[in-house]
Amino acid sequence: MAARDAMTPDLGSVLTLTASLTLTEKAGLLSGADVWQTRAVPRLGIRSLWMADGPHGLRKQRGDADHLGIGESEPATCFPTAATLACGWDLELAEQIGAALGREAAASGVDVLLGPGVNLVRDPRGGRSFEYFSEDPELAGRLGAAYVRGVQAQGVAATPKHFAVNSQETRRLTSDSVVDEQTLRELYLTAFEIVVREAAPWALMTAYNRVNGVYAHEHRDLLTRILREEWGFDGAVVSDWGGTDDPVASVRAGGTVQMPSPGWESVRRIVEAVQRGELSEADLDARVTEVLRLIDRTSNRGAAPIVDLDAHHQLARHAAATCAVLLRNEGGILPLSPDARVALVGAYAETPRYQGAGSSIVTPTRLTSLRSAAEGVTAFAPGYRIDGTTDAALLAAVTDAAASADVVVVALAVPAAHESEGIDRPHLRLPDGQLAALRAAAATGTPVVAVLAGGGPVETPWRHEVAALVHGHLGGQAGGEAIWDVLTGRVHPTGRLAVTMPAGELSPGFPATGRVARYDERLGVGYRSGRAAAFPFGFGLGYTSFELSDLEVTPDGAAVTVRNVGAAAGTEVVQLYIAREGRATPELKGFARVRVEPGAAERVELPFTARTFRRFERGAWRSLGGEWEVRVGRHSADLPLRAVLAIDGEDTPGGDTVTRAASEEGWRPPFDRNTPLDQLVHSPSPLVRLLVRAVLRRKARADLATEPDLDIQFIASAPLRTIHTMTAATSEVTNAVVRIANGAGLPAWGALLVALARGPLLERRTRRAFGAAR
Numbered sequence: 001m002a003a004r005d006a007m008t009p010d011l012g013s014v015l016t017l018t019a020s021l022t023l024t025e026k027a028g029l030l031s032g033a034d035v036w037q038t039r040a041v042p043r044l045g046i047r048s049l050w051m052a053d054g055p056h057g058l059r060k061q062r063g064d065a066d067h068l069g070i071g072e073s074e075p076a077t078c079f080p081t082a083a084t085l086a087c088g089w090d091l092e093l094a095e096q097i098g099a100a101l102g103r104e105a106a107a108s109g110v111d112v113l114l115g116p117g118v119n120l121v122r123d124p125r126g127g128r129s130f131e132y133f134s135e136d137p138e139l140a141g142r143l144g145a146a147y148v149r150g151v152q153a154q155g156v157a158a159t160p161k162h163f164a165v166n167s168q169e170t171r172r173l174t175s176d177s178v179v180d181e182q183t184l185r186e187l188y189l190t191a192f193e194i195v196v197r198e199a200a201p202w203a204l205m206t207a208y209n210r211v212n213g214v215y216a217h218e219h220r221d222l223l224t225r226i227l228r229e230e231w232g233f234d235g236a237v238v239s240d241w242g243g244t245d246d247p248v249a250s251v252r253a254g255g256t257v258q259m260p261s262p263g264w265e266s267v268r269r270i271v272e273a274v275q276r277g278e279l280s281e282a283d284l285d286a287r288v289t290e291v292l293r294l295i296d297r298t299s300n301r302g303a304a305p306i307v308d309l310d311a312h313h314q315l316a317r318h319a320a321a322t323c324a325v326l327l328r329n330e331g332g333i334l335p336l337s338p339d340a341r342v343a344l345v346g347a348y349a350e351t352p353r354y355q356g357a358g359s360s361i362v363t364p365t366r367l368t369s370l371r372s373a374a375e376g377v378t379a380f381a382p383g384y385r386i387d388g389t390t391d392a393a394l395l396a397a398v399t400d401a402a403a404s405a406d407v408v409v410v411a412l413a414v415p416a417a418h419e420s421e422g423i424d425r426p427h428l429r430l431p432d433g434q435l436a437a438l439r440a441a442a443a444t445g446t447p448v449v450a451v452l453a454g455g456g457p458v459e460t461p462w463r464h465e466v467a468a469l470v471h472g473h474l475g476g477q478a479g480g481e482a483i484w485d486v487l488t489g490r491v492h493p494t495g496r497l498a499v500t501m502p503a504g505e506l507s508p509g510f511p512a513t514g515r516v517a518r519y520d521e522r523l524g525v526g527y528r529s530g531r532a533a534a535f536p537f538g539f540g541l542g543y544t545s546f547e548l549s550d551l552e553v554t555p556d557g558a559a560v561t562v563r564n565v566g567a568a569a570g571t572e573v574v575q576l577y578i579a580r581e582g583r584a585t586p587e588l589k590g591f592a593r594v595r596v597e598p599g600a601a602e603r604v605e606l607p608f609t610a611r612t613f614r615r616f617e618r619g620a621w622r623s624l625g626g627e628w629e630v631r632v633g634r635h636s637a638d639l640p641l642r643a644v645l646a647i648d649g650e651d652t653p654g655g656d657t658v659t660r661a662a663s664e665e666g667w668r669p670p671f672d673r674n675t676p677l678d679q680l681v682h683s684p685s686p687l688v689r690l691l692v693r694a695v696l697r698r699k700a701r702a703d704l705a706t707e708p709d710l711d712i713q714f715i716a717s718a719p720l721r722t723i724h725t726m727t728a729a730t731s732e733v734t735n736a737v738v739r740i741a742n743g744a745g746l747p748a749w750g751a752l753l754v755a756l757a758r759g760p761l762l763e764r765r766t767r768r769a770f771g772a773a774r
């Protein structure tokens, strides 16, 4: 990035610069030069922007670039993932982690950090939930905003993603999220709205999916009417990698940059659309200005900072420990007594699960395991294999280890193959082998402390068989030390669940496997479903206890007294919910962390916001008049303090649900450019069927492996358009492939050959017109 300062426009000159660009140069700024960089225009001193994942650690790639975390990346601190951090309900901590990520990005010359993920966890089986904060928009939005503030204070752009309604990985590049307007606004958009209004991110990434029939990157309602005009976003909207279909429609709708490089075809199409009068130059200029402003904003950070990697490791450790959620602690077995003889069981204690798979994968600067951190344990037994199986010898060793100890700590984890970008979790059960090891330990009569790793909930029908249960989620590179800190009491766990741990029953029909994902549960997501939970949203214990009292409610907010009635200092997370007739459950509207010394009390304020009493009804936000119940407590199922507040509102509830029609037809011929590759097994062409079956066989083999194969997952469900949106091939190539897949014979093959030959000539011509060096 040596050229940073020399090639940097200042904001004042952004408009002049836009006017100095040729039409081809303007169009050229709106798509990537390669997998991670935008194009530069050296003659005007416009540098390229460097973008990199990701949400919980920098992934600046070395060598061959890919966007799925397959290639090596430079070592960086692997912080706990968003699902873990969210359990802190700690805005200061989220900002600190954001700042640390921003520092590492700035030190590596990265301008745009591709995070945080603020999609809602619609269903705990979402395979990418580990990258998202919560099932609740207020919590996700506030944490996302804090994180963005931290990143951007370092002069690096944050990129909240994936806007919007990207709740499943299955068919993510083609799926249509069909959701009524009230649910869209109150749940899925609110998290983004909070981030945009409170933290003004300089960039934002669109989702792969369609929203009510329109691809997110081409969605004018989302990108212009709501994001820019209503919320005041003035940054750049970046597509997800391969998430654009029509580059002209994207520019018109408000999509700024298409990533990764689609070659020069999008440039040609934008230029031609302007020349034909199909795209206004004003729309084009607006997008160009957004790119230039992003360059400007990321150009003022001065010399690259020196990163203190030890300090970042310690921050990661502190975050993982304080965000750990203590779900059960019978007889106060935790913290472990210093004299206790402790046995350790579980292959995951040695081979930690500490992050998820996909584009967010970080190469950690170091890695600790529970086993390496756990000093003085009397015995270790793996108990099961990482593939989820066990055998008599492994179980016998568990019995021996547990029988001679005072406490046995059993490490359990969601298998890596279940939790990845690109796939959803088949179920929430832990593998039989892990449970057999847990039960073998419990059968000895020695109290069991179960320690869980994974980016989301698991079923816990075995929870009554253990004395204690700690959910550490995915703790990042220092997760092993952090859990030991918690078990020994060096750090008190203060985590509260940001996603409900279900008791069994889940929504039917997740994930949708066809073209359409219908959000029929509407607002009934997570705790709002009213379903029984094993551990409710907001729940978490500590090493002391609290009493809440003296609720006082004014039109500006609520206040309560938090008294520490235990023997140790500790932190409570006080939660404010609002209830009103017509809604199944109270809804979270505020929270505060408070540290209280033993025997002491603190008064805690929970201010109302512009969102507290609003509802989206009949096409608009309305502050509804009437009586609202204000409830305060420790978690969504324990809200003992209540007061009724009369609000002078403008209207009364009515409710509407506008759901645009969506086609649910399957993918049968005739196929088009948006048909996923795996659906071509229905092609009339025997050759196409043969090739696709070969891909599917490879995928079936990969599905059985213990680590996900993201390459094949991506390829199998990629729509045909990715041939030209993610490579330098032209759309003529895609069109010819579509014809072949539809059974057209020799003429289509001829067209393919012509397209393959013509493509490089067209590319060279556009590249020259842009003035690029190669």
Ligand code: BGC
Pocket (backbone or CB within 6 Å): 053, 066, 067, 068, 114, 161, 240, 241, 359
């Ligand atoms: C992911 C994004 C990521 C991008 C670049 C995509 O597959 O969905 O979250 O930022 O790749 O790696």
